Amino acid sequence: MDQDLSVITSERRRLTNVAYRLLGSLADAEDVVQETYARWYAMPPHQRAAVLSPGGWLTTVASRICLNQLTSARARRERYVGEWLPEPLPEHREGPDGVAADPADRITLDESVNMAFLVVLETMTPAERVAFVLHDVFQYPFGEVATIVGRSAAACRQLASSARRRIRAAQALATPVGVQAGIVREFKRAWEAKDVKSLMDLLDPDATVIADGGGLVAALLEPLTGSEWIDRTRVHGDRVTAGLTLLESTVNGLPGLVARQDGVTDTVMAFRIAKGRITHIWAVRNPEKLRAWQV
Template sequence: MTTRTGPDTADSGRDRSEPDLDVVMGERRQLINLTYRLLGSLAEAEDAVQETYARWYAMSAQQRNAIESPGAWLTTVASRICLNLLGSARARRETYVGEWLPEPLPGPAEWTSLRSGGTAGDPADRVTLDESVSMAFLVVLESMTPAERVAFVLHDVFRYPFAEVAEITGRTSAACRQLASSARRRIRAAQAPATPAVRKAGIVRTFKAAWEAKDIDAIIGLLDPDATATADGGGLALAFLDPIEGAEQIARAWIEIANRTQGTTTFLERTVNGQPGLVAEQEGVTVTVFAFDVADDRIKHIWVIRNPEKLRPWTTG
């Protein structure tokens, strides 16, 4: 990983026995990438990384200097923080209003997350948008136990050997291997056949056109007969509480949305977690993000995120 450049250590006036500040802070992007995949929430990921650095600087200079690999130490601490958070998150989500969905991320061109008084997000903090952050992938991760999720993400996504995963999780290498294997089976069972991004974008674009035209038959034709639509309003925005199942039922619901929002809402094609998606804007402000799972040229899942607390990365200042 490339670290960010900074002032020369010899000229900085810092104690040379200290691990270089640029090296330590250069781990931030890696940590954000890891913790977002572990937690499914950018806000919680940022909090976990902040707590990790707080623990680093709570140590004495002598203690920090004794750490051979600051990056490995930071990864271990961040992973353990996430493991604890995942356990408590399950209890919190039992009282969550409606369905809980991961926090959607914009593509690089749309990254307008508010930071530090309304400035755009630091590019170094951006999450790398690959298959391991697609909404479909993150939703499957949500179905795992905390231990499964941590073992799988560390080993299969970030390629940590099981010996290191065991040290991080406090389990044996054999146990971590079993956890990752169980998680892998969940992924395989839920994984749709790969569809090229260009084709996905075309299907989403056609869906948008049919939706705006209120062509219910065209919408039904674009949906898998057993498609599902899940919304997350978190009790803070109007959203259907239970998943909608079946192509016809989803199409009717989307026609109702079109009728209700006509003249007040603009729908735009956007990248959502690295995949083709849509956003709804009212007076230039994003109020809804739509993520899609496409298989065999049909839309299999639609995820609708309306909780304003999860749309901060999409909100312009």
């Protein structure tokens, strides 16, 4: 097999996984992978042949592109309308030939892509995020991480340690997936029945609701407490829920809900559950982030 073709087939999935975790956007991750391969093929054949580890070269280039994007993203996020949330991923789908039917299906759905994890990654500096993801998630040695971040291995070790503390502080006590699914199912039932008492019982007293519409659709412009969100929903009542169908689904590897209107995905909800109650609801409504969810 031609080496170039072998590189593409064996590395694309891993590069997409790295870029999605670094950027929190499937669309941006795909663009990064395309740009990485464009740079690979822009090299003369003799230079490509001289690369001892094509996979390592591709990862280094993709990570540097992501680092640059993360640095510029801070300015873009300041101009973003409302809250910015990572792009949610659906459960895997495969085509008839067993090949991933959608770019989202190239993402490995483990704990490093659940919404709570990605939201914490968003609080990190670009260098922290790159050092932590490459070392702790993908097991790259700090020496290699240093060449990507442009700092010493010792500095990268400190960056990853700082990021690790953030993750640890925000992590919920492990809740079995089956228990989470049951709580999400009860939330769906209470929402459909407009059972306010049951909804309040399911929410932690300090629960937070965050929605992302990107200025393209109506959404919360700032986080609300669970009770504030329920009160607002009650006030607007049928106008908010008219024609919506709630479906249980896997969102970034964990139980979540999908709201559809006339067969079109309107909202994807991810949950953080701790000690048997919902502590966070992340509702993504920005249609540009829901393309992988349209049937």
